[in-house]
Amino acid sequence: MEKGQNSNLYIPYQIPIQMSDYELSVKYLERLDETCVEFTHTHLNYEIYYILEGRMRMHIGGQEHLLLPNHFILIPPGVSHGAVYNPDEKKVYVVFVFGIHKNSEAASRRAPEHEFVRLFESALSEKLYVIAEDANSCSGILSAIEREATEKPLGWQLLLVDYCREYFIKVLRNILTAGSGDEGQPDAGQSNLAVKITKFMQEHYQENLSLEDVSKAFHITPRHITRIFSDYFGTSFRKTLSIYRLNYAKNYLRYTDKPVEEIAELVGMSAPQTLYRLFKENEGMTISEYRKYHRQKDD
Incomplete structure (x- = not known):
């Protein structure tokens, strides 16, 4: 290419x-x-x-x-x-x-x-x-x-x-x-649907997106979506959405001076406390430490 x-x-x-x-x-x-x-x-x-x-x-x-x-x-x-x-x-x-x-x-x-x-x-x-x-x-x-x-x-x-x-x-x-399996055959429709759902989530993560919203958009039950995420990705719909929002929030934290409250709203989180908690759990540092680290790195 x-x-x-x-x-x-x-x-x-x-x-x-x-x-x-x-x-x-x-x-x-x-x-x-x-x-x-x-x-x-x-x-x-x-x-x-x-x-x-x-x-x-x-x-x-x-x-x-x-x-x-x-x-x-x-x-x-x-x-x-x-x-x-x-x-x-x-x-x-x-x-x-x-x-x-x-x-x-x-x-x-x-x-x-x-x-x-x-x-x-x-x-x-x-x-x-x-x-x-x-x-x-x-x-x-x-x-x-x-x-x-x-x-x-x-x-x-x-x-x-x-x-x-x-x-x-x-x-x-x-x-x-260089000298340097599994023969199970999963449902191809499920695999393709899983990919389509994640793309839909990336397009709508900033909204108040729920499992029910996605189920309506794809005309399937919430339980079906939960099973697809578990079978195809080994994780849950809720965790996946949280990771998307967290990573997009990192862009705002690094490249803007927007307050945490505004960033949380921009990425679809209902409260800034949710962003504080997710950040600490996944990044191993506070939001203020993250901003300080990258500003020193970029200077």
């Missing part, structure tokens, strides 16, 4: 990719940057973060890692992770969420993908995650995916399938060549 290029790469729908005895199912694909607020979460699927530009810090498995351009991290299902939000640290990255499962219990050992899938599962069998450098020009494949998905020329759906398969194989070659 070209540096500095505005991107419309966002594929929230499922792309099924048939192989002989397996199916690779791309659940979600999107290009993001430093303005994206992530919360720590888990998935029922595999996930690849590929760094295109800048530096990216990741919390994963209780540790923090720094990822550089042309590096990626492969995260298996069930591992808690999240990108560290820092709008001053420029970065561009692509998230690729996928599942892989047998088409039948009678999968043939002679199928061309059998050995590849076996090695893939073996590489992750004793690891929480894998970080590696890309030696197979996968950024070029992502550019091709973006071009087909945005321009939609004749036959683009067919090429999109081929490019996603190629990206999957060539990213994993980096791991398998």
Whole structure:
């Protein structure tokens, strides 16, 4: 992908990719940057973060890692992770969420993908995650995916399938060549709905947003949303909304002189006491200490 290029790469729908005895199912694909607020979460699927530009810090498995351009991290299902939000640290990255499962219990050992899938599962069998450098020009494949998905020329759906398969194989070659699973298949509709709900929350976090409001917007029950967040992200709707509001409040605290009362209102909190409490719980310092630290740092 070209540096500095505005991107419309966002594929929230499922792309099924048939192989002989397996199916690779791309659940979600999107290009993001430093303005994206992530919360720590888990998935029922595999996930690849590929760094295109800048530096990216990741919390994963209780540790923090720094990822550089042309590096990626492969995260298996069930591992808690999240990108560290820092709008001053420029970065561009692509998230690729996928599942892989047998088409039948009678999968043939002679199928061309059998050995590849076996090695893939073996590489992750004793690891929480894998970080590696890309030696197979996968950024070029992502550019091709973006071009087909945005321009939609004749036959683009067919090429999109081929490019996603190629990206999957060539990213994993980096791991398998260097020596350096879960076959459960989650509900694709649930996965896509979870992504849509979080985007809705980011668009409306500054409002008096409730679980009931979101349920009405998506025509599903509050209980259904609660189950989606628990199954797909390993957290709750309320905690997710609080993290969004907290991170956006940090921007106001750092770059403006607005009082805490006004900032709390701007990010949708009912009282400044809520912001004080969340800040102390999540940042390990008071709001005044945070402002003092960053003003000294910026001077």
